[in-house]
Amino acid sequence: MKLFESITYYFGVYKHFIGKRLYIVFALTAAAAITEAFGITLILPLIEAADAGDGGLERGGRAVQFLYATLELIGIQDSVVGILIFIGAIFIGKGFLKFVEGGYASYLRAQLMKEIKGKMFNAYRFMDYRYYADNNTGHFINVINGQINNFIRTFDTFTRFLTMIIITASYLSIAFLLAWKFALMAIAVGFVLLFLFRYLNKYVQDLSRKTSKEESLLNKFLVQTIQSFKYLSSTNQMQYLKGGVMSSIKRLAFYMFRQGAASAFTKAIREPVSVIFLLFVIIAQVVVFDSPIAPIFVALLLFHRGMQHMIGIQDDWQKTMEKIGSLEMVVNEFEVLEKHREESGERPIGKLREGIELHNVSFRYENKDEDVLKSINIRIPINNMIAVVGESGAGKSTLIDTLTLLLKPQGGKIYIDGIDSSEIEVGSWRSQIGYVSQETVVFDDTVANNICLWKGDYENDPDVKERVEEAAKRAYADEFIREMSDGYQTVVGDRGVRLSGGQRQRLFIARELYKNPNLLILDEATSSLDTESERYIQKSIDALKGSITVVIIAHRLSTIKNSDLIYVLEKGEIIESGTYDELSLNSESKFSQMVAIQSL
Numbered sequence: 001m002k003l004f005e006s007i008t009y010y011f012g013v014y015k016h017f018i019g020k021r022l023y024i025v026f027a028l029t030a031a032a033a034i035t036e037a038f039g040i041t042l043i044l045p046l047i048e049a050a051d052a053g054d055g056g057l058e059r060g061g062r063a064v065q066f067l068y069a070t071l072e073l074i075g076i077q078d079s080v081v082g083i084l085i086f087i088g089a090i091f092i093g094k095g096f097l098k099f100v101e102g103g104y105a106s107y108l109r110a111q112l113m114k115e116i117k118g119k120m121f122n123a124y125r126f127m128d129y130r131y132y133a134d135n136n137t138g139h140f141i142n143v144i145n146g147q148i149n150n151f152i153r154t155f156d157t158f159t160r161f162l163t164m165i166i167i168t169a170s171y172l173s174i175a176f177l178l179a180w181k182f183a184l185m186a187i188a189v190g191f192v193l194l195f196l197f198r199y200l201n202k203y204v205q206d207l208s209r210k211t212s213k214e215e216s217l218l219n220k221f222l223v224q225t226i227q228s229f230k231y232l233s234s235t236n237q238m239q240y241l242k243g244g245v246m247s248s249i250k251r252l253a254f255y256m257f258r259q260g261a262a263s264a265f266t267k268a269i270r271e272p273v274s275v276i277f278l279l280f281v282i283i284a285q286v287v288v289f290d291s292p293i294a295p296i297f298v299a300l301l302l303f304h305r306g307m308q309h310m311i312g313i314q315d316d317w318q319k320t321m322e323k324i325g326s327l328e329m330v331v332n333e334f335e336v337l338e339k340h341r342e343e344s345g346e347r348p349i350g351k352l353r354e355g356i357e358l359h360n361v362s363f364r365y366e367n368k369d370e371d372v373l374k375s376i377n378i379r380i381p382i383n384n385m386i387a388v389v390g391e392s393g394a395g396k397s398t399l400i401d402t403l404t405l406l407l408k409p410q411g412g413k414i415y416i417d418g419i420d421s422s423e424i425e426v427g428s429w430r431s432q433i434g435y436v437s438q439e440t441v442v443f444d445d446t447v448a449n450n451i452c453l454w455k456g457d458y459e460n461d462p463d464v465k466e467r468v469e470e471a472a473k474r475a476y477a478d479e480f481i482r483e484m485s486d487g488y489q490t491v492v493g494d495r496g497v498r499l500s501g502g503q504r505q506r507l508f509i510a511r512e513l514y515k516n517p518n519l520l521i522l523d524e525a526t527s528s529l530d531t532e533s534e535r536y537i538q539k540s541i542d543a544l545k546g547s548i549t550v551v552i553i554a555h556r557l558s559t560i561k562n563s564d565l566i567y568v569l570e571k572g573e574i575i576e577s578g579t580y581d582e583l584s585l586n587s588e589s590k591f592s593q594m595v596a597i598q599s600l
């Protein structure tokens with residue numbers, strides 16, 4: 001991208017998030033810069049009023065005429081003290097404008113952060129399950145925290161970059177009005193410098209892109225290491241992940257150093273370049289034009305300020321480029337998420353009345369060559385208990401994901417109460433579902449909040465308290481909860497690390513029972529329980545029979561004895577269906593073989 005295109009592109013990105021308010025910052029900056037340049041120019045009449053010469057500049061010039069006219073209007077054109085007070089007032093005014101500008105820029109920065117993080121969080125909330133499954137947690141955390149924070153930093157440096165252009169332009173245009181020959185020289189030198197810096201900018205920009213990618217990778221390694229801490233420590237395998245983490249950190253450090261060195265270079269040459277230019281101007285004035293320096297004193301002061309700011313332009317652009325990889329990554333993430341936004345119909349669905357029907361449903365994962373579900377036909381009538389069994393990898397969980405509408409089948413239809421699922425507003429359906437999945441979900445909060453999921457106040461609402469405890473009793477969790485230090489108010493810790501596997505699962509079941517769902521999905525819900533807990537929970541589940549619709553996936557076939565109908569899934573196909581007795585009594589059936597193996 002050409003420089004100008006890049007500037008307008010990045011400007012467009014910020015404007016997209018904070019709107020026209022962005023212009024206010026620049027208006028305030030220009031006002032502050034012009035005020036300061038005006039203050040410096042006042043030295044001209046000051047010199048004159050103090051009888052130290054005539055400032056060397058033609059009084060006929062329009063700018064100078066305007067200056068004197070202003071002083072005459074106030075009545076201080078000949079008063080040294082008057083002019084000094086006026087200069088003081090101008091600089092106080094400039095200070096005030098700078099404060100307002102800085103304050104407003106901070107306000108916009110905070111707004112930008114709120115806007116982008118909020119939007120990204122929402123975009124993540126509504127991303128489709130496939131995109132979630134294809135990425136790792138580290139990536140999401142990195143984007144929403146690290147990369148967005150860098151994005152905000154680029155906003156600072158980018159606004160400062162444009163601000164510097166405005167200030168430089170203000171100084172140089174006033175200098176131009178006072179002594180145009182030198183102003184032209186300064187502008188020419190500035191452009192040559194900016195041209196030379198092009199390569200440095202490109203270098204820093206490439207480093208920034210690499211850094212953003214590396215940060216994502218590092219985050220992935222870190223999150224995986226922390227998540228699998230227990231396993232990795234107890235099997236002494238931390239070292240294998242450590243290698244990846246350390247080399248990623250090393251690469252990041254190297255990028256950081258190179259960016260820092262480039263930045264130090266720009267900063268270091270700012271002063272010498274400006275001074276060398278001034279020396280040239282002085283030499284030109286004294287040697288070539290054979291004139292004294294005093295007359296161009298004010299113009300020199302303005303040039304010096306202007307030149308410093310001009311190199312500041314480069315410095316801030318470079319700093320923007322240092323983090324531009326993050327801006328690009330965030331913008332790209334928004335674009336990708338827009339494409340991976342979960343599709344949903346518009347039609348809200350009421351309480352399940354008739355049941356669910358899968359009609360010739362087939363599904364294939366993008367990276368697979370074979371269908372995982374092949375022309376599935378299943379009926380789940382209301383208040384029935386339906387079981388799905390099959391070997392590992394048969395497609396049971398995939399089937400469940402189509403029921404919750406997380407996965408959209410490529411072939412066939414799913415009807416809920418006779419309504420085509422593609423028309424249904426997914427939220428209205430999912431809020432009726434209770435789902436005990438294979439991965440137990442426990443939040444770092446109290447037991448009570450883990451059960452009611454913050455949908456009530458356990459401590460102050462007796463109704464909530466009663467319902468929470470009732471759900472826990474039905475999940476056979478009440479007893480162990482009461483034995484904990486603070487009972488229902490005990491904080492269970494991140495991912496439930498302070499609970500045993502069986503306790504975590506019972507807590508999970510309690511939450512789903514509390515929800516009072518219309519469809520309860522149990523995917524290996526009792527697999528990590530001891531026989532006694534399992535039997536007890538089985539009783540609770542059996543007690544639900546006839547009052548809510550239940551879909552059970554279980555490897556242990558004894559747990560599905562009471563189901564109304566059992567479907568046997570093999571390699572994505574329903575090969576048998578019937579009641580437990582029908583299937584187990586048929587010696588030809590796959591199901592009876594499975595039962596036989598389990599009773600060995």
Ligand SMILES: Nc1ncnc2c1ncn2[C@@H]1O[C@H](COP(=O)(O)OP(=O)(O)OP(=O)(O)O)[C@@H](O)[C@H]1O
Pocket residue numbers: 133365366367368372390391392393394395396397398399
């Ligand atoms: N996100 C995914 N991307 C690609 N393939 C997948 C994905 N999830 C599952 N599969 C594949 O789909 C097939 C069915 O998987 P599924 O999890 O539905 O089986 P399952 O019957 O529930 O197995 P288990 O009893 O072991 O949980 C498997 O071959 C699996 O490798």
